[in-house]
Amino acid sequence: MSKIMIVDDDPNIRELVRVLLRNNGFEPCEAEDGRDALQKINAENPELAIVDVMMPNMDGFALCRYLRQYYENLPILLLTAKNELQSKAKGFELGADDYLTKPFEGDELIMRVRALLRRYKIEASQVIQIGAAIIDRNSRSVTVNGAREDIPMKEFDLLFKLAGFPGRTFARDQLIEDIWGFDFEGNERTLDVHIGRLRERFPEETARFRITTVRGLGYRLEAHT
Numbered sequence: 564m565s566k567i568m569i570v571d572d573d574p575n576i577r578e579l580v581r582v583l584l585r586n587n588g589f590e591p592c593e594a595e596d597g598r599d600a601l602q603k604i605n606a607e608n609p610e611l612a613i614v615d616v617m618m619p620n621m622d623g624f625a626l627c628r629y630l631r632q633y634y635e636n637l638p639i640l641l642l643t644a645k646n647e648l649q650s651k652a653k654g655f656e657l658g659a660d661d662y663l664t665k666p667f668e669g670d671e672l673i674m675r676v677r678a679l680l681r682r683y684k685i686e687a688s689q690v691i692q693i694g695a696a697i698i699d700r701n702s703r704s705v706t707v708n709g710a711r712e713d714i715p716m717k718e719f720d721l722l723f724k725l726a727g728f729p730g731r732t733f734a735r736d737q738l739i740e741d742i743w744g745f746d747f748e749g750n751e752r753t754l755d756v757h758i759g760r761l762r763e764r765f766p767e768e769t770a771r772f773r774i775t776t777v778r779g780l781g782y783r784l785e786a787h788t
Contacts, residue, residue, distance in 0.1 A: 565680060566590045568609035570600045570626065571642065572618045576665075580613060580642075583669045589676070597621025599786075601629065607639070611679055613672075616643035617648065624657055631658030633701075638679040642667070645671030655780055656734040682728045693726045694786045707770050714764060717742060721757050724782035725774060735781040758782060 567589050569580045577593050584591040590677035592607045596618040612630065616623035627639055641654045644665045649663050660682070691698040697706040699724060704713050714722070720742050725733065734761050735751055743753070758774055767773040771787040 564590045565589060565610045565634065566592060566607060567676065568592050568594060568600060568604065568607060568612045570594045570597065570618070570623070570736075571615040572596050573615070576615070576642075579695075579716065580672070583672060584676075587673045592608060597626030599627075600626060604630075606635070610683075611638040611640065611676060613640045613642050613676070616641055616654070624653060627654065627657040627659050638683050640675055640679060643785060652780055653734050656736070658737060660728070660731050678730070682731060691726045693729060693784070696726075696765065696770050696772065698723055698726055705765070707765060710766065717759055718757055718764075721754075722761055722784075725782065726772070728773075729784055732777045732783045733781045738781060769784050 567584050569584075569591055570593075571577050571580070572595055581591040581593065591610060592603070594603050597614075598620040599652070600612070600614075601621070613627055614623045618626075618691060623641055623643065627641065630637055639659045639662075640661045640663060642663050642665065643650065648781060654662055660679050662675045663672060663675060688732065689699075695708050697708070698704075699717075703716070703719050704711050705719070705722065711755050721738065735754055739747055739754055741749065747753075758776075762774055765772070767787075772784055774782055774784050777783055778779045
């Protein structure tokens with residue numbers, strides 16, 4: 564049973580989400596705001612966090628930034644009354660995995676929770692199968708329709724990162740920091756060049772996945788069903 568942390572200052576929302584989670588086989592735990600969440604997270608050890616944006620003491624954006632820095636493998640679903648593109652962009656830039664606007668349908672919340680948990684289980688694996696491709700971290704190789712291709716290290720790391728979270732939008736700055744390091748002295752053009760090379764090596768019609776540019780944000784990998 565996966566434990567899910569609900570972080571929201573509204574007790575009615577916490578109760579609603581708690582009931583939804585329990586009715587669908589999850590174990591909920593709760594925090595009243597970001598500061599409360601940080602005090603409880605090590606003891607609770609959740610597998611996913613549902614985080615409200617507008618909270619006192621520490622809001623959802625600040626909590627998201629902290630969690631992504633110190634709990635990299637914790638999926639984050641932002642839950643908020645805001646629906647502006649700017650707020651969504653900020654959430655993704657801070658490392659949120661998904662974004663759901665209040666009021667929401669219970670079935671959609673559960674669907675997104677399950678999808679995020681699946682993504683992170685894929686990423687934790689050493690071998691990812693997506694579309695027609697098998698990406699093996701051990702051999703650092705990519706096999707498409709039985710044909711193996713060894714690709715440069717940075718291209719492999721970038722592909723593995725994107726494929727580990729299919730459908731998740733990664734901010735450009737986040738990808739650069741994750742793949743090239745915090746002290747990288749190049750520019751965003753380096754990322755664009757590597758994305759272009761991956762698209763050339765693995766055309767959508769044969770690899771059955773595509774790397775999509777999300778204008779103003781970054782990139783995401785989408786697999787064919």
